[in-house]
Amino acid sequence: MSKPIVAVxxxxxxxxxxxxxxxxxxxxxIVKDTPGVxxxxxxxxxxxxxxxxxxxxxxxxxxxxxxxxxxxxxxxAEIAIATADVIMFLVDVRQGLQxxxxxxxxxxxxxxxxxxxxxxxxxxxxxxMPDVYEFYNLGIGEPFPVSAASMLGLGDMxxxxxxxxxxxxxxxxxxxxxxxxxxxxxxxxxxSLINKLAKEDRVIVSDIAGTTRDAxxxxxxxxxxxxxxxDTAGLRRKNKIKEEIERFSIIRAVAAVERADAAxxxxxxxxxxTEQDAKIAGIAHERGKGIIIAVxxxxxxxxxxxxxxEHTAKIRQILSFMPYAEIxxxxxxxxxxxxxxxxxxxxxxxxxxxxxATGVLNEIVAEAVAMQxxxxxxxxxxKIYYVTQVSVKPxxxxxxxxxxxxxxxxxxxxxxxxIRETFGFKGTALKFITRERKEE
Numbered sequence: 001m002s003k004p005i006v007a008v009x010x011x012x013x014x015x016x017x018x019x020x021x022x023x024x025x026x027x028x029x030i031v032k033d034t035p036g037v038x039x040x041x042x043x044x045x046x047x048x049x050x051x052x053x054x055x056x057x058x059x060x061x062x063x064x065x066x067x068x069x070x071x072x073x074x075x076x077a078e079i080a081i082a083t084a085d086v087i088m089f090l091v092d093v094r095q096g097l098q099x100x101x102x103x104x105x106x107x108x109x110x111x112x113x114x115x116x117x118x119x120x121x122x123x124x125x126x127x128x129m130p131d132v133y134e135f136y137n138l139g140i141g142e143p144f145p146v147s148a149a150s151m152l153g154l155g156d157m158x159x160x161x162x163x164x165x166x167x168x169x170x171x172x173x174x175x176x177x178x179x180x181x182x183x184x185x186x187x188x189x190x191x192s193l194i195n196k197l198a199k200e201d202r203v204i205v206s207d208i209a210g211t212t213r214d215a216x217x218x219x220x221x222x223x224x225x226x227x228x229x230x231d232t233a234g235l236r237r238k239n240k241i242k243e244e245i246e247r248f249s250i251i252r253a254v255a256a257v258e259r260a261d262a263a264x265x266x267x268x269x270x271x272x273x274t275e276q277d278a279k280i281a282g283i284a285h286e287r288g289k290g291i292i293i294a295v296x297x298x299x300x301x302x303x304x305x306x307x308x309x310e311h312t313a314k315i316r317q318i319l320s321f322m323p324y325a326e327i328x329x330x331x332x333x334x335x336x337x338x339x340x341x342x343x344x345x346x347x348x349x350x351x352x353x354x355x356x357a358t359g360v361l362n363e364i365v366a367e368a369v370a371m372q373x374x375x376x377x378x379x380x381x382x383k384i385y386y387v388t389q390v391s392v393k394p395x396x397x398x399x400x401x402x403x404x405x406x407x408x409x410x411x412x413x414x415x416x417x418x419i420r421e422t423f424g425f426k427g428t429a430l431k432f433i434t435r436e437r438k439e440e
Contacts, residue, residue, distance in 0.1 A: 003045070003258050004053045004165045007080035009108070010090030011100055015120040019090060019148035020044070020057045023158075043254045048158040051165065054258060056084065056251055077104050081111040083255040086164045088157075090118045091135060093128050093145070105138040114164035118157055119143045123150055177219075178349050179228045181260035183253040183284065185276050188268040189296040192332040194218050194229050197341070222342045232256040253283050261349045261393075262290035262427075264341070269297045269311065269329070273318045281319050288394030288429045290348030291325040294341065299331040324420070326427040348427030353392045356423055361397075362386050368418040375408050382406035385437055387415075396431040407434045 010016050024044035046055045058079050080087045087108055091101055108115045119135055122128045122145035135143040144160060146153035182190045198220050218229045232252045257263055263284035267273050284291050293315060301307065312327055319325065326344050330337045365387045374382035383402040390398050399415070401407055412432050419430065 004051075004085040005056060005083055005255055005258065006046075006053050006086045006088060006161055007056045007058050007084035008088045008090060009058050009077050009080045009104065011092070011095075011098065014090045014092040014095070015148045016057060016090055019088075019118070019120065019146075020055060022148050022151060022154070023055055042250050048162060051162045053085075053162070053165070054254060056080075056254065058251070077107045077111075079251060081108070081113055083251060084113065085166070086161050087111075087113055087115045088118050088161065089115050089140065090120055091138075091143075093119050093122050093131050096131065097134055097137060101138060105140050109140050115140045116157065116160050116164070117141055117143045119145050120148055122153065123147045125152075175228075177226045177228050178262065178345060179230060179260045180345055181230045181232060181253070181256040181263045181284070181289075182266060183232050183256060183263055183280050184266035185268070185274070185280065188266045188271075189332045190231055190266050193264075193266060193294070193296065193330070193338075194220075194231050196332045196335055196338060197222075197229065222339070225342075225346075227342070227345065230256045230260055250279060250283065253280050257284050257287055257289060260289060261352065262292065262345055264292045264294050264345075265325075266294050266296050267315070269295045269301050272311075273315045275318070278318055281322060281325075285322045285429055288352075288431060290345075290352040290428050291322060292341070292344050292348060292427060293319070293325050293327045295327065295329045296332050298329040299334050299336060322429065324425065324427060324429065344427070351425050352394055352428040354395055354423065354425065354428075355392060356389050356395075356419075358386070358388045361389060361419070364418060364422050365415060368415055372414060375406055375411055377406055380406065382411070390433075394429045394431050395425065396433065398433045398435055400435050400437045402436070402438075404434050404436045 008016050023046050043056045117140050119132045132143050132145045144157040146157050220227050265281045385400040387399050390396050
């Protein structure tokens, strides 16, 4: 089931980043070993009272002039409206009500999305409460006073946020059709790919980067099986600032990947694989989805005997954090190799949901340990008692050991490679959790 998405919208200097970092806590640094993934802190996974949700910072408004701020705030609000289940509208008690706040409040109100009005920088409730009441004038409900810096009032605010989450997403649960997110930079051919698979022009295709405005679901039937493809191109941008386009394509990808079983990362063969591709791929990797890398516009490349090998090596180098991903070279324009994509989708989704019996798993691990001794530190050797698979999507394993500190990541990777050699698990990440168990 996909996690709800909560977006933060607000003017410059109202404390969006402070609130974002406070709610994200230290979780944001978990991904530091994945190259080029969440360095720019656009999204984070947050947990409150057993509710998990994805928090999105709609981001960077640069204070230049009132008009520019307002237009950028409108764009922020549009992104929030397009992608979020709940919107947190942040205002500043010390700056008071501003003209831009009214205009954005008006847009948010018309969207009919749940909006939580958060009044920040209320460090002293007795002193500032009369000023907080002023924000009722925005007409979007009760203002929640908080201080993101001092961590005051966050509980009531989060209770209000989660009260707007869908009661249950049973409709989504009942839809057994495989859901596939098509992600990638603007203009790599995501919409063309869906149109070719659907054999009709479902999605607007143009040469302007980021023409697709909303994530569009397209139902496609192949060999009697139905699939749902989610197209995720960036928002149409008036001012094409490079970082902003990147930011929005990432936000859009997060929203789509949350709902999907598998992700197809589309790369432009004529450009080659880039850092931005790595960031977008990292979203699907972190969320443990089945992953296919589709190298599009392959018909536009001059080839010799080594072309495929060279392109594959480059992709593996830049996307080194996901060596398990499947790679396919396609042309959305000519339809080259497109039917193969469906076989790959079925395979990676099946592997993403695969379970391995504990007995067999422990035989493989025991054999691996016999072949390569576990690490030691100051004379103490790591002992692995047993391994068990605890969940799927992605397949997650718990390794019970005598001392967690001895479990070096390189040894975890060694065990992962042995498990992959035996069971395949092509196209899906595997997750390992190490737990300590005292010796009897």
